[in-house]
Amino acid sequence: MALLETRGLTAAYGDFQALFGVDITVGAGETIAIIGANGAGKTTLMRSISGVLANATESILYRDEPIGALPAPDILARGIAMVPEGRKLFPSLTVEENLLIGNYGRKVVGPWTLESIFALFPILKERRSNPATALSGGQQQMVAIGRALMSNPEVLLCDEISLGLAPVVVRDIYAAFPRIRETGASIVIVEQDIAQALNVADRVYCMMEGRVTLTGRSTDLSRDDIHKAYFGTEHHELA
Amino acid sequence: MNWLDTILQGVLLGGLYALFAAGLSLVFGIMRLVNLAHGDLIVLAAFLILVLVTTLGLNPFISALVAMPLMFAIGWALQYFLLNRTLGKDILPPLLVTFGLSIVIQNGLLEGFSADSRRVFAGSIESASVNLGPVTAGIMPLMTFFSAVAVIVGLNQLIYRTSVGRAFRATSDDPVTAGLMGIRPQRIFAMATGLAMVVVTIAALYLGTRANFDPTSGPSRLIYAFEAVIIGGLGSLWGTLAGGIILGVAQTVGAAINPEWQILAGHLAFLGVLLFKPRGLFPRAVD
Numbered sequence: 270m271a272l273l274e275t276r277g278l279t280a281a282y283g284d285f286q287a288l289f290g291v292d293i294t295v296g297a298g299e300t301i302a303i304i305g306a307n308g309a310g311k312t313t314l315m316r317s318i319s320g321v322l323a324n325a326t327e328s329i330l331y332r333d334e335p336i337g338a339l340p341a342p343d344i345l346a347r348g349i350a351m352v353p354e355g356r357k358l359f360p361s362l363t364v365e366e367n368l369l370i371g372n373y374g375r376k377v378v379g380p381w382t383l384e385s386i387f388a389l390f391p392i393l394k395e396r397r398s399n400p401a402t403a404l405s406g407g408q409q410q411m412v413a414i415g416r417a418l419m420s421n422p423e424v425l426l427c428d429e430i431s432l433g434l435a436p437v438v439v440r441d442i443y444a445a446f447p448r449i450r451e452t453g454a455s456i457v458i459v460e461q462d463i464a465q466a467l468n469v470a471d472r473v474y475c476m477m478e479g480r481v482t483l484t485g486r487s488t489d490l491s492r493d494d495i496h497k498a499y500f501g502t503e504h505h506e507l508a
Numbered sequence: 509m510n511w512l513d514t515i516l517q518g519v520l521l522g523g524l525y526a527l528f529a530a531g532l533s534l535v536f537g538i539m540r541l542v543n544l545a546h547g548d549l550i551v552l553a554a555f556l557i558l559v560l561v562t563t564l565g566l567n568p569f570i571s572a573l574v575a576m577p578l579m580f581a582i583g584w585a586l587q588y589f590l591l592n593r594t595l596g597k598d599i600l601p602p603l604l605v606t607f608g609l610s611i612v613i614q615n616g617l618l619e620g621f622s623a624d625s626r627r628v629f630a631g632s633i634e635s636a637s638v639n640l641g642p643v644t645a646g647i648m649p650l651m652t653f654f655s656a657v658a659v660i661v662g663l664n665q666l667i668y669r670t671s672v673g674r675a676f677r678a679t680s681d682d683p684v685t686a687g688l689m690g691i692r693p694q695r696i697f698a699m700a701t702g703l704a705m706v707v708v709t710i711a712a713l714y715l716g717t718r719a720n721f722d723p724t725s726g727p728s729r730l731i732y733a734f735e736a737v738i739i740g741g742l743g744s745l746w747g748t749l750a751g752g753i754i755l756g757v758a759q760t761v762g763a764a765i766n767p768e769w770q771i772l773a774g775h776l777a778f779l780g781v782l783l784f785k786p787r788g789l790f791p792r793a794v795d
Contacts, residue, residue: 321684341687350688357685361677370674374690420690 271330272297272455273318273349273424278328278337280310280317287313289479295424300446300456302470302487304463306499309476311459312354315428318457319351320344331424345374348423352430354459356413358401365397367412371419379421380452386415389445407438414445424455431462443469463495475499513643514764515757520645522736522756523653524718526749527711528729529736530659531704537743537792538680538700539595544606547730548613549705553579553712554721555617558628568630572713576706583705588698595697610726617723628716652714656752659707660745666703667745676700735778741788750789754781 271294280288288310295301303311316322318329320341329337331347350371358367368383387394390411396404401412410430417425431439439462446469449456460466466473467487475483475498483490483498532546543549553575560571590609594601636647667673675696679686683693715721715729732755739754740747755774762773781789 319688321687340692341684342690342692345688345690353685353688357682357688359678359681359685361681362674366674366677369671370678370689370691372690373671373675416689 271295272299272332273457274330275314275318276328276330278314278317278324280313280322280324287479288317291476291479291481293474293481293484295455295457297423298450298453298455299472300450300458300470301472301474302458302460302466303474303476304460304466304495304499305476306461308478310479311476312428313479314476315351315354315426315457315459318344319349319353319426342374345420345422348375348377348420349426350375350417350420350422350424351426352410352413352417352428354428354432356409358409358412358416360400360402362401363398364393364401364404364412367401368393368415368419371416372421375420375422377421381418381421383419386418389418389448390415405438407434407442410434410438410442411445414442418449422454424457425449427456427458429459429461431460431465439465463499477501510643511764514760516640516643516645517649518757518760519753520649520653520756521760522749522753523649523656524711524714524752525732525736525755526656526752527652527659527707527714529733529740529748529752530656530663530745531707531711532730532733533737533740533743533745533748534663534707535701535704536737537745538676539697540599540680541591541595541602541697542599542606543591543704544603544730545610545613545726546606546708546733547728548610548617548726549579549583550708550712550715550729551721551723551726552613552617553705553709554628554716555621555626555723557709557712557716558626561628568628568713568717571628572709575712576709579705579709580702583708584698584702587701588694591701592694592697614723614726621723623722623724625720625722626716627720628713630717634717648714648718652718655710655714656749659710660749663703663707663745672699732774735774738788739778739781741791743792744788744790747788747790 273295275291275293278288278291291314303314305311317324320339320343324337326335326338331349336344362370368386392408393411393415401409430442443465458466458469470487473485473487473490474481475495477498483494528550532543535541535543556575556578557568557571560566560574561568591602594605633647637644638647667676675691678689679691679693679696686693736751736755737748740751754777758777759770759774763770
């Protein structure tokens with residue numbers, strides 16, 4: 270049974286429609302990846318699920334409850350936390366304060382505490398009193414992930430966590446994911462790096478121009494299928 | 509002329525200006541809202557204390573304690589139901605709405621209390637003083653100053669040491685991302701304005717017991733509050749205290765040279781600071 274599901278999800282910024290009927294499902298404990306080029310609608314999908322964008326109420330279901338129209342604090346309270354694109358750390362807060370604020374709207378007992386996040390990313394403990402924006406990009410991404418984990422989410426949404434980071438740093442960050450999966454949380458990863466996505470996810474959705482163009486188990490998809498779904502068909506007709 | 513005494517009196521007067529300004533500084537720091545009705549809200553709180561003193565026969569200090577939760581509720585509702593709707597990219601709507609609010613409060617008070625000057629009588633404590641070696645200080649001015657310091661320390665503790673304070677700062681940085689943390693910015697803003705009105709009540713207590721006030725005395729308090737905030741640097745509470753003190757000292761020194769210069773000297777000090785430090789003495793690093 271699906272834990273989280275979108276049904277014919279549409280989203281628009283004013284006159285510009287970004288999603289045209291997206292259907293995805295996320296099972297309990299499952300890790301899925303959403304891949305696609307810039308402008309495919311991946312971030313819009315994450316913003317819709319997390320409540321930053323309001324949608325038709327029936328278009329997003331969580332534990333069979335319609336949540337599409339709920340604002341972000343209500344989504345978090347239900348157990349869906351997001352690592353936003355671009356990290357979005359609070360510059361006025363220290364590293365430790367950025368982590369502590371992660372459970373402001375959802376205080377549940379679970380595997381994630383300040384101590385267990387410092388154990389996951391030991392460098393953050395050393396830098397706990399620094400302003401969050403004084404850290405390197407990779408360390409900032411660790412803070413953003415730790416901040417989302419502080420609410421002990423049932424679903425963790427990660428939007429472009431490797432964006433702008435060196436490959437070696439990306440590897441360090443993804444090394445934390447097996448530990449996050451062990452806690453039983455479902456994970457949704459938005460990723461432009463196809464190899465990284467196939468490596469970490471059970472299933473993959475490929476998006477293009479606001480629609481899902483391909484879906485399947487990571488092990489079943491061929492490189493060629495993904496390439497076509499990612500970039501579209503070989504030739505575009507000129508209007 | 510005793511310079512030491514003049515400066516001490518100025519510092520203590522600065523405490524009163526810092527109290528006027530602290531609420532303004534808090535609200536601006538958290539939501540970038542310039543509340544042009546701030547002075548009138550101080551006068552409103554002074555009338556509230558006056559009513560409690562005259563109808564219930566309470567001591568002014570007890571009256572202020574009673575008035576605090578009432579003013580918190582007024583501030584909370586004002587922000588939640590009215591001012592939140594004015595916040596956005598455009599800075600003009602909050603200015604227009606609070607300007608209108610200022611007129612509404614003044615005329616409402618005029619209807620209810622007439623244009624007479626009022627005072628809140630605090631008894632013998634008003635004229636009590638202590639001898640501090642070469643100078644003498646009044647008990648009320650000393651209490652005003654230490655209340656101002658206590659308010660600034662208290663607000664700083666709240667903002668930098670508590671969970672609510674973290675939410676204040678996070679919401680000030682980025683309300684959308686704060687929502688992802690489960691913070692409801694509308695309620696955080698309402699709480700901040702409620703808190704500012706508690707500080708306003710303390711300011712009103714000292715305004716009402718130390719000087720006359722009438723329904724139209726709000727705007728002149730607002731000017732001193734603005735000047736204190738801007739001298740100190742926007743968003744810095746300790747800066748606001750420093751700004752109040754600079755203003756107070758400038759006024760008493762000006763008055764000591766020539767009584768006609770009291771107000772002018774304060775404004776000149778303000779302009780002087782703007783000339784050399786356009787962002788104030790202790791501006792916040794960001795923005």
